[in-house]
Amino acid sequence: MRVDYKEDADLDVANLRDGWLPVAQQWLAAAIEARIPEPNAMVLATVDADGRPASRTVLCKGLDARGVVFYTNYDSDKGTHLRRTPYASVTFPWIGIERQLTIRGTVSTVSTEATAAYFASRPRGSQLGAWASQQSRPVASREELEQALVKMTERFDGQDVPVPPNWGGFRIEPETVEFWQGRTSRLHNRIRLTIPTQQVERLQP
Numbered sequence: 571m572r573v574d575y576k577e578d579a580d581l582d583v584a585n586l587r588d589g590w591l592p593v594a595q596q597w598l599a600a601a602i603e604a605r606i607p608e609p610n611a612m613v614l615a616t617v618d619a620d621g622r623p624a625s626r627t628v629l630c631k632g633l634d635a636r637g638v639v640f641y642t643n644y645d646s647d648k649g650t651h652l653r654r655t656p657y658a659s660v661t662f663p664w665i666g667i668e669r670q671l672t673i674r675g676t677v678s679t680v681s682t683e684a685t686a687a688y689f690a691s692r693p694r695g696s697q698l699g700a701w702a703s704q705q706s707r708p709v710a711s712r713e714e715l716e717q718a719l720v721k722m723t724e725r726f727d728g729q730d731v732p733v734p735p736n737w738g739g740f741r742i743e744p745e746t747v748e749f750w751q752g753r754t755s756r757l758h759n760r761i762r763l764t765i766p767t768q769q770v771e772r773l774q775p
């Protein structure tokens with residue numbers, strides 16, 4: 571299922587006439603269709619209390635007009651960073667199809683209802699894991715983690731696993747969205763939308 575992306579039509583400013591969302595959704599669909607591993611994986615950058623960047627991969631669990639959603643532990647390093655500096659950048663590195671999408675913007679938490687609905691859709695093992703892991707904190711050994719999972723499995727035996735109080739979704743509301751498309755001779759296409767001013771610009775590669 572290798573798609574020949576040299577045949578891919580050139581991305582142009584005109585493609586973004588209807589805004590960033592239709593093209594972003596088309597590109598995600600193309601990544602899924604091309605069967606690249608974890609097509610909804612995105613690299614999330616936050617800044618710590620000293621203004622230093624930190625990055626890690628998370629999974630995109632929502633992409634609509636309101637922005638990009640991912641789920642995590644609110645007390646993790648990223649959660650702590652976002653509480654202090656509610657601004658983030660995410661990059662989908664769709665290298666297998668020679669495309670990249672970067673979205674930057676302000677971050678807010680998703681509603682408890684949306685978090686509950688997503689949490690309920692997860693496998694029970696993942697739900698218990700969310701309770702067992704104090705994400706980003708040190709742990710003495712793998713055994714200690716496994717013990718924590720056993721404890722949570724017993725605690726919620728015979729009942730639905732509730733959402734941990736420190737777990738949920740974040741939404742990045744786009745301020746800038748940049749589409750990158752690989753082209754020959756390194757003359758790649760880069761188009762950036764600045765949402766507040768509705769500006770659409772082609773950038774040098």
Ligand SMILES: Cc1cc2nc3c(=O)[nH]c(=O)nc-3n(C[C@H](O)[C@H](O)[C@H](O)COP(=O)(O)O)c2cc1C
Pocket residue numbers: 608611624625626627628629630640641642643646647648649705706
């Ligand atoms: C493919 C992939 C997907 C991941 N998805 C998530 C995710 O959706 N949410 C999450 O909290 N961590 C996810 N992780 C783990 C994070 O990269 C990271 O290790 C963890 O969230 C702790 O980050 P922090 O200490 O910077 O907060 C994923 C890792 C990989 C490799």
